[in-house]
Amino acid sequence: MTFLVFIFLLAFVQDGASDILTSSPIFGPRQVIGLMDGSVTVKCFYPTTRVNRHDRKYWCRETTRRCSTIVSSTGYVSREYEGRATITDFPENGIFIVEISGLRRSDMGSYKCGVGINDKLFYRVKLDVSEDSVMPGEAQLFYIKQQGTVTTSCTFGKEYANERKYLCRMAKTQCSTVIDTYGNVDPSYKGRVLLNHNEVPGSFNIFMTQLKRQDSGVYLCGVGSYGESGESKELNIHVYEEPSLPKGKVEQPLLKGVLNGSVSVECYYDPKGNVTLKYLCKWRKYGCTELINNFGDVLDSYEGRIVMHDNLENGTFTVILNQLQENDEGYYWCMTDGEQEKKSSTELKIIEGQPSLRGPKEINIIAGSSLSLICSYPCKYYSYNKYWCKWKNTACDPLISYEQNQTGLVVTCDQDSRILSLNFDQVAPTDQGWYWCGVKRASYYGETMAVYLRVQGVFPGSEEVLNAESSNDAAISMPGSKKANSHLSKSKIAAGAESPTESPVEDNNSKVLLSVLIPLGVVFLLLATIFAFVKFKLFKNSDRVSVASYRTNISLTDFENPRQYGAKENVCMEEAHETQLDGMNEYAITTGSPKEVPKKPKRGSKEEAEMAYTTFLLKSENISAISSSQQQ
Incomplete structure (x- = not known):
């Protein structure tokens, strides 16, 4: 029974030791091979903490009971390796290098490279000595902190230019595919690994980011099929846990956005x-x-939807993507051409919901009109900085708030109604484009909303009009181009200009129109003249009406004063006063002297004609009587 307990405890201790080894931040090659009488170099990595930088580094050989030090950074070298072993520390880079020369077969065995004065922080390395003249390729080492990135180039011959390229992870008996050029991707690495073709035929690049502790292991990048054809190269990756992440620099493994909303990716x-x-x-x-x-440089399909803000002070660049669509779901990579670890990926998911910033998505307006773009925001953004900006491919710089700037635009914010407005006094053709409404707190860019302003029509004399006229003049110079002539006519009318030349079609139409309107006008004038002449003759010659055609009973009392029926009956009126009667538009005419005897009531035109005709008959009878008496 005691023996069984001892076996159990021994297994537990071994498992614990295994866990310690696995969790150790020290890293180096699993195996190194050197030629007989040659040399070998071993690189050992460690975290660049303040303690590790100044602590002892060592290289020791394992035995059944202990690990005997061969060489250390304190200057110690064992007698057996004097003149054959050296150690060099690079504390700024977190690496020390052990070099052993004059290799013998007795040097083969298990070694440790470690940090400290005790045997706790170390990495086990196997050393082999070969008598062959050809050295096998050594594994490429990667010492990466959590959430870091591995970048490597795998180069093979031109004969493999058309072969399958792949990255696989070694297991006990096989190498499981991580990604290949046939589109196969391990689900646990989806969105975290990239395989890009290089310019050199037969070579490609591997990027693997958001690394986790469990990603540590041996990988192969190769061409062809592992174990069957082609070549491969070993990659040994060790992921360690960084003691403390820099303040504020927390990775974004997952972003959530809503349809027509926006997200910000910080890199x-x-x-x-x-x-x-x-x-x-x-x-x-x-x-x-x-x-x-x-x-x-912006991808065409993302014009007006994406912008980059670079902050050189804190080493971040923020990319804002708005007008989110279903197909925007996926993984996005922050990439630089600097350090390998400054690359990261972020997953974006579209969820149900409504964007917080609301307003019109597109506006059409005629040039010269006034306009106010509005953007409503919720209470949660009350304390945020609100802004409007005009989108450009290089930036979207906020317009000046509450003051009129050089562009003639004014940004106002009504805190009570929670509306941010961008006001145009007079919209110009150059104002056409994308405008963003957004919120910001300190250096953090929050939600945004985009609206496209389309300006219709242009001001006379503007550059657009000149361009339109020149293009239309070119079009009209082509004979038989009805479409060009029509477009020219419309553009001239819209611009308020007259065409210096007319097309043959318009000439013929004008001639037909004139040939119809001129005769009609002549006839109308002729009829009006005849009517006026007849009317005038009718009144002038009314006293020549035939006696036989007019019969009436005439009384001499009607001719008390024939003069009052003359044409000058109102010649004494000195002054006329118009007075509105009963609210109607009628006027009473009075003389300038109030003591003058009122005149008799005015007769109608028919009555005047009858009196004039009677007077004429009386005069005619008197004249005929006088002439007959003289003849007698």
Whole structure:
């Protein structure tokens, strides 16, 4: 019974020791091979903490009871390896290098490279000595902290240019595919690994990011099929846990957005490093499509939807993507051409919900009109900085709030109604484009909303009018171009200008119109003249009406004063006063002297004609009587 307990405890201790070894932050090659009488170099990595930088580094050989030190950073070298073993520490880079020369067969065995004065922080390395003249290729080592990135180039001959490229992870008996050029991707690495073709035929690049402790292990990048054809190269990756992440630099493994809403992806880089290119790309099985970079290059389908803000002070660049759609789901990579670890991926998921910032998505307006773009925000953004900006491929710089800026635009915010407005006094053709409404707190860019302003029509004399006229003049110079002539006519009318030349079709139409309107006008004038002449003759010659055609009873009392029926009966009126009667538009005419005897009531025109005709008959009879008496 006691023996069984002892066996159990021994197994437990071994398991614990195994866990300690696995969790050790010290890392090196699993195996190194050197030629007889040759030399071998061993690289050992350790975290660059303050303690580790100044602590002892050592290389020892394992025996059944202990690990005998061969060489250490304190200057110790064992007698057997004097002149054959050296150790060099690089504390800034977190690495020390052990070199052993004059290799013998007795040097074969198990060794440890470690840090400290006790045997707790170490990594076990196997040393082999070969008598062959050809050395096998050594594994490429990667010492990466959690959430870091591995970047490597796998180069093979041109004869493999058309062969399958792959990355696989070694297990006991096989190598499981992580990603290949046939579109196969291990689900546990989806969105975290990239395989890009290199310019050199037969070579490719591998990127693996968001690394976890369980990603530590041996990988192979190769061409062809593992174990059957082609070549491969060993990659030994060790992922260690960083003691403390820099304040504020927390990775974003998952982002959530709603349809028509927006998200912000924050990316990190070393501002002191030699970083030139920064970009965001969308992951796919066969590569990563670049969406935007710091040089202003934007994918056409993302125009007006994406913008990059670079902050050189804290080493971050933020990419904002709005007008989210279902197909925007996926993995996005922050990429730089600087340090390997300054690459990361973020997964975006579209969930149900409504965007917080609301307003019109597209506005059509005529040039010269006034306009106010509105953006409503919820209470949760009450204390945030609100802004409007005009989108450009290089940036979306906020417009000046509450003051009129050089563009003639004014940004106002009504805190009571929670509306942010962008006001145009007079919209110009140059104002057409994308405008963003957004919120911001300190250096953090929050939600945004985009609206497209389309300006219709242009001001006379503007550059657009000149361009339109020149293009239309070119079109009209082509004979038989009805479409060009029609377009020219419309553009001239819209611009308020007259065409200097007319098309043959318009000439013929004008002639036909004139040939019809001129005769009609002549006839109308002729009829009006005849009517006026007849009317005038009718009144002038009314006293020549035939006696036989007019019969009436005439009384001499009606001719008390024939003069009052003359044409000058109102000649004495000195002044006329118009007075509105009973609210109607009628007027009473009074003379200038109130003591003058009122005149008799005015007769109608028919009555006047009858009196004039009677007077004429009386005069005619008197004249005929006088002439007959003279003849007698």
